[in-house]
Amino acid sequence: MLSELSFLQIFWIVQIIVYVFLTISSITFGKHWDKSNSHRDSESKAGWLEFRKRPRLLYFVAFLFTIYIIWTSLSSCVYGTEPNGYFTSFYNEVTAPKRVTANMACVYLALVLYLAHVTRRLYESVFVSIFSKRQVVGPLYFVFDQFHHIAAGLSLIAESPEFKQRDDCFNISSLCWHHLIAVAAFYIASKIHHNTHQHLATLRRNKSGHIVTTSYKIPQGSWFDKLGVSNPHYLAEIIIYISIGVTLGLQSTTWLYLTVYIIVNQIYLAYNTQQLYKYKFDDYPKDRKMLIPFLF
Numbered sequence: 001m002l003s004e005l006s007f008l009q010i011f012w013i014v015q016i017i018v019y020v021f022l023t024i025s026s027i028t029f030g031k032h033w034d035k036s037n038s039h040r041d042s043e044s045k046a047g048w049l050e051f052r053k054r055p056r057l058l059y060f061v062a063f064l065f066t067i068y069i070i071w072t073s074l075s076s077c078v079y080g081t082e083p084n085g086y087f088t089s090f091y092n093e094v095t096a097p098k099r100v101t102a103n104m105a106c107v108y109l110a111l112v113l114y115l116a117h118v119t120r121r122l123y124e125s126v127f128v129s130i131f132s133k134r135q136v137v138g139p140l141y142f143v144f145d146q147f148h149h150i151a152a153g154l155s156l157i158a159e160s161p162e163f164k165q166r167d168d169c170f171n172i173s174s175l176c177w178h179h180l181i182a183v184a185a186f187y188i189a190s191k192i193h194h195n196t197h198q199h200l201a202t203l204r205r206n207k208s209g210h211i212v213t214t215s216y217k218i219p220q221g222s223w224f225d226k227l228g229v230s231n232p233h234y235l236a237e238i239i240i241y242i243s244i245g246v247t248l249g250l251q252s253t254t255w256l257y258l259t260v261y262i263i264v265n266q267i268y269l270a271y272n273t274q275q276l277y278k279y280k281f282d283d284y285p286k287d288r289k290m291l292i293p294f295l296f
Contacts, residue, residue: 007094008158011151012257019264026272059122062149066115069153073111073163077104080165088163094154101159101251104166105174110156110247110255113186117240118149120190124197130204132214151258156244158254182246189239192223196233199224218281227293230274234266235291267291 002010068087075081083091092098102110168174199222206212223232241262245255270291277284290296 004097006096006098006158006254008151008155008254009257012155012254012261015261016257016264019261019268023264023268023271026268026275030275058145058149059118059125061146062118062153063115063122065150065153066111066118069157070108070111070115073104073107073157073160074169076163077166077169083163091154091157094151095158095254099159099253100161101253102161102248103171103174104161104169105171106179106248107157107160108170109175109179109183110244113183113244113247114153114156117186117190117244120194124194128194128197128201130201130211130214132216155252155254155258156248159248159252179247182243185239185246186243189236189243193233193236193240196223196236200233216276216280218277218284224288228287229289229291229293230277231266231270231291234270234273238263238266 005013072083072087076083082088200219203217203219204211204213204215219230224230226232227235229235238259241259245252245259248255250256274290
């Protein structure tokens with residue numbers, strides 16, 4: 001069984017198992033939030049070999065790596081240029097045993113959507129979001145997040161045709177109605193994602209636009225009230241990855257495992273965010289769902 005799975009697939013399966021366990025553990029035993037913890041000073045100091053959680057560098061790496069993948073595949077497909085030897089060796093190592101489930105037109109469409117996503121997230125992390133100063137991470141977390149974004153980029157092309165000169169690189173006739181639906185869903189989810197991050201940032205600014213706090217506040221209005229959920233950005237993230245999977249044709253097992261990981265991860269984050277809001281604010285809306293409107 002394991003011999004039929006690539007390293008990338010095993011990596012995502014392990015992450016799924018870990019976050020399923022963490023989610024069940026959080027629901028069953030509770031997390032680390034309590035009344036005293038939730039009111040802790042947001043200016044807590046980072047310890048030795050600890051870093052404040054800032055995704056700017058992570059999205060910058062994801063942005064550069066996605067650009068590199070697109071450039072490498074285009075130069076191979078159009079001009080017949082051989083990819084870098086180190087990249088080829090690493091790619092072959094993490095995607096073996098190799099199987100092809102998508103044509104190049106679908107792969108390029110998925111790459112463009114993913115590049116748009118990480119570019120927007122990079123922009124938001126630099127110019128929009130205001131991060132809490134209470135979250136610190138160790139070097140292992142930092143390294144893992146770097147590999148996570150590299151693995152996501154590789155998962156897009158894990159089941160693509162071989163990188164070589166071909167005539168069907170931009171064969172748009174292979175695209176059909178479900179690709180249009182996927183692009184439309186991607187756009188709407190990206191808009192919700194972006195608007196939510198903008199709204200969360202305004203909670204930490206005054207009317208003049210100056211940052212006045214990094215503490216949590218009850219989000220009101222915007223998609224929080226329209227959808228009636230505490231985490232519309234997590235829901236949007238799930239839709240974004242599903243829509244990219246649809247552009248690949250829903251046959252890429254590697255991207256499927258990645259999408260399942262994203263779903264489990266976002267449920268875990270959404271649950272703990274919901275619990276934090278409830279512990280921190282006695283007047284938090286009781287009818288607001290965690291992630292899915294009208295369901296949970």
